[in-house]
Amino acid sequence: MTRENDPAKQGHRHIITGLASVSTFIIIAKICGALKEVAVAARYGTNPAADAYAYVFSLLSSPLAIWTSTLAVILIPLLVRANKEKPGQIETFQGEFFTLSLLLGSVLGVFCGAALGAVLLGSASGLPAAAVHYASWMAAPLAFILPFGFASTLFATQLMVSRRHTNSLFEGIPSFCLMVTVLVYRDNDGRSLVIGTLAGFACQMVALILAQPDVTRAVSFTPRFSSPLWKEVWRYSLIVVLSVAILNITGVIDQVMVAHLGDNANATLGYATRLLALLTGLGATAVGRALLPVLSELRTSQGGQEHDIAMRWAWILFLVGICAAGLGWATARVGVHLAFERGAFSAQDTTRVADALRFGFLQLPFYFAGIVVSQLIASHSRYKIFLFSNCVGLAVKFVGNLVLIPAMGIKGAFLATAIMYAATTGVLLASTMGVAQPKPPQS
Numbered sequence: 155m156t157r158e159n160d161p162a163k164q165g166h167r168h169i170i171t172g173l174a175s176v177s178t179f180i181i182i183a184k185i186c187g188a189l190k191e192v193a194v195a196a197r198y199g200t201n202p203a204a205d206a207y208a209y210v211f212s213l214l215s216s217p218l219a220i221w222t223s224t225l226a227v228i229l230i231p232l233l234v235r236a237n238k239e240k241p242g243q244i245e246t247f248q249g250e251f252f253t254l255s256l257l258l259g260s261v262l263g264v265f266c267g268a269a270l271g272a273v274l275l276g277s278a279s280g281l282p283a284a285a286v287h288y289a290s291w292m293a294a295p296l297a298f299i300l301p302f303g304f305a306s307t308l309f310a311t312q313l314m315v316s317r318r319h320t321n322s323l324f325e326g327i328p329s330f331c332l333m334v335t336v337l338v339y340r341d342n343d344g345r346s347l348v349i350g351t352l353a354g355f356a357c358q359m360v361a362l363i364l365a366q367p368d369v370t371r372a373v374s375f376t377p378r379f380s381s382p383l384w385k386e387v388w389r390y391s392l393i394v395v396l397s398v399a400i401l402n403i404t405g406v407i408d409q410v411m412v413a414h415l416g417d418n419a420n421a422t423l424g425y426a427t428r429l430l431a432l433l434t435g436l437g438a439t440a441v442g443r444a445l446l447p448v449l450s451e452l453r454t455s456q457g458g459q460e461h462d463i464a465m466r467w468a469w470i471l472f473l474v475g476i477c478a479a480g481l482g483w484a485t486a487r488v489g490v491h492l493a494f495e496r497g498a499f500s501a502q503d504t505t506r507v508a509d510a511l512r513f514g515f516l517q518l519p520f521y522f523a524g525i526v527v528s529q530l531i532a533s534h535s536r537y538k539i540f541l542f543s544n545c546v547g548l549a550v551k552f553v554g555n556l557v558l559i560p561a562m563g564i565k566g567a568f569l570a571t572a573i574m575y576a577a578t579t580g581v582l583l584a585s586t587m588g589v590a591q592p593k594p595p596q597s
Contacts, residue, residue: 172444183326199498328354
């Protein structure tokens with residue numbers, strides 16, 4: 155076997171190529187996200203409308219995050235295998251899945267909007283009265299992000315399977331639209347936040363559809379489940395949904411438990427979380443999207459190579475995470491000051507957000523390494539491991555919040571998250587022993 159044909163060398167080369175393109179697109183998308191945060195901070199600061207928007211958007215985006223993560227984990231390995239073994243089934247499956255996405259997103263949007271509105275009428279939200287006033291009318295219109303987001307995720311997944319990765323660029327569209335709306339629509343009662351968010355999700359879906367090779371087939375409605383590929387989707391979907399839901403509940407737990415700390419607690423948590431997401435998105439998301447298609451392809455042809463490749467990248471990303479955490483801790487206040495301190499966002503707000511953000515950086519080494527190991531496990535479709543590790547993580551996170559938030563405030567919530575990722579990554583690493591063995595040679 156020549157050096158050029160070595161599967162491991164080719165795998166690393168494809169990962170590096172994917173990292174380069176995904177990172178470039180994500181940088182552009184995150185710049186849009188950062189500019190959006192600057193515009194929102196200047197217009198709203200930490201006033202009740204921003205607090206309400208952060209609360210409502212976080213809760214409504216949780217089902218979308220679950221859906222997105224589930225599709226990536228299940229569909230990428232499935233479609234990679236189908237492209238090699240049963241290419242004729244892809245078009246039928248796409249039309250059927252698009253129809254399901256729109257219907258499920260619409261039904262869930264109506265339900266979530268109504269349920270959240272009912273919660274806000276009571277006292278269970280924990281929000282101050284001024285924030286409840288804004289949140290109560292934001293809930294219904296913002297729920298429409300679900301049908302847009304559900305449909306968009308399918309098209310984004312198909313682009314990742316083909317390693318085109320322009321979906322990462324299109325993720326900046328919602329932030330760009332929200333930024334423009336906030337700048338043009340001069341209000342501070344939250345209307346620009348709602349209008350900009352809905353416009354952004356709709357434009358993102360249109361862009362993803364237009365990026366498909368065949369636009370007509372991409373948006374075909376097929377209200378049935380005749381494709382044989384559904385068998386594997388149904389086989390694994392419940393386990394993956396439960397796994398992802400359990401992990402995403404941690405964000406909701408933070409929102410609810412931190413809401414009782416004071417009037418600006420959720421806004422402070424939101425600003426720190428979104429700044430941290432700029433870094434995790436650029437690093438971990440890029441690596442995950444570059445890795446899973448490559449590992450899945452290696453799994454279908456050269457079983458065993460994918461384990462060594464994944465372990466090498468896990469150690470590389472762990473070390474990168476340590477460096478990033480140290481640099482972030484040292485520069486947190488400067489970063490928050492440059493990003494947010496203008497308009498209604500005061501120096502006192504900068505101090506609060508920076509103090510919380512420093513503890514958020516502690517999760518990076520474990521988060522980065524865990525992303526890599528999870529792609530290895532997903533390429534083998536061993537989804538029960540995710541369920542177990544995320545159950546462990548949820549328990550660690552809940553206990554950590556109970557102990558650390560009363561003692562440390564918002565900083566305690568971020569420290570509990572770091573401990574949670576350390577626990578889940580440890581479980582995932584221990585589980586890789588079961589996927590390390592190569593497949594027997596074909597006779």
